[in-house]
Amino acid sequence: MHNNSRTFISCFNSLEKALREKSGxxxxxxxxxxxxxKAAMRNEQAIGRYYQDLMECKDLRNAIVHDSREExxxxxxxxxxxxxxxxxLEKLTSSKRVMDILGWQLVQTVGPDDxxxxxxxxxxxxxxxxxxxIEEGRITGIITADAITLWLADQMEExxxxxxxTSIAPICEGAEDRSLYRILSRYTSGYEAAALIEQEPQIxxxxxxxxxxxxxxxxxxITPWDYGRLYAAL
Numbered sequence: 616m617h618n619n620s621r622t623f624i625s626c627f628n629s630l631e632k633a634l635r636e637k638s639g640x641x642x643x644x645x646x647x648x649x650x651x652x653k654a655a656m657r658n659e660q661a662i663g664r665y666y667q668d669l670m671e672c673k674d675l676r677n678a679i680v681h682d683s684r685e686e687x688x689x690x691x692x693x694x695x696x697x698x699x700x701x702x703x704l705e706k707l708t709s710s711k712r713v714m715d716i717l718g719w720q721l722v723q724t725v726g727p728d729d730x731x732x733x734x735x736x737x738x739x740x741x742x743x744x745x746x747x748x749i750e751e752g753r754i755t756g757i758i759t760a761d762a763i764t765l766w767l768a769d770q771m772e773e774x775x776x777x778x779x780x781t782s783i784a785p786i787c788e789g790a791e792d793r794s795l796y797r798i799l800s801r802y803t804s805g806y807e808a809a810a811l812i813e814q815e816p817q818i819x820x821x822x823x824x825x826x827x828x829x830x831x832x833x834x835x836x837i838t839p840w841d842y843g844r845l846y847a848a849l
Contacts, residue, residue, distance in 0.1 A: 619691055619692045620679050620691055620692060622697050623672075623679070623696070623700060624680065626697070626701050627672060629704055630703065630704045633707050634651050634655045634707070637659055637662070637707075638654035639655075639658055640654055648676075649673070659810040661810045668699060668700075672700055675690055707806070711804060711848070712803065714801050715805070716848045720835045722832075722834070722836055723741060725737075725746045725747075725783060726749055726750060727748070729783050730782055732781075734746070734763070744761075745759040747822055747836065753830050754824075754829040755787070755829075756787065756792070757795060757819060757820050758786055759819065766786045794815075794818075795818060795819045795820070796821065798823075798824055798829055799811070800826050801834055805848055805849055806849055808837065812842060819839075820836050820838050821836065
């Protein structure tokens, strides 16, 4: 077997092993590569971006292993194919953390006692449309510019509103919908974060804390504005 074929087969076997671990299949039975790949994709949708490449590599693997003869290799992978498979293997098994990719951040947070006028000023000056809510040292939700606008519209129907004398507490009461945000550990891999984003597209914000608990400081927030940079690194 030629060098590229050896490298390709070794890499493919490692990749198949990684996919079997991600597939969650634990019945002790043999399952073909396509079945394993689709099972892994159900658990981690981000794998789907490599589906076509992996299926083509599967066909090439089969040709090398099953159709070759001792005296010749029926299909010798070119350097580009080998490099692509190695790249996919590295990305699927990478332990590169999301914080390594996106970096630390001075996170802007709000509390229920903050005045509505001060929060609106921060939205205008910082061009930030959503904030984590911290109450008594715990993350209790997120507040968005959209939520503030809707609340203001309701209040304006009832008469005059003094922004400086009004806290955001009433808006915070309706900001605890956990389907709109998630909290992850700073040790979470970029690949895991991307998989979460694809599995739960309704998420408006991911908050990164030391352990993924809600009683630690927020080290970083991930919003749709960050998705491009995250995906580019995967």
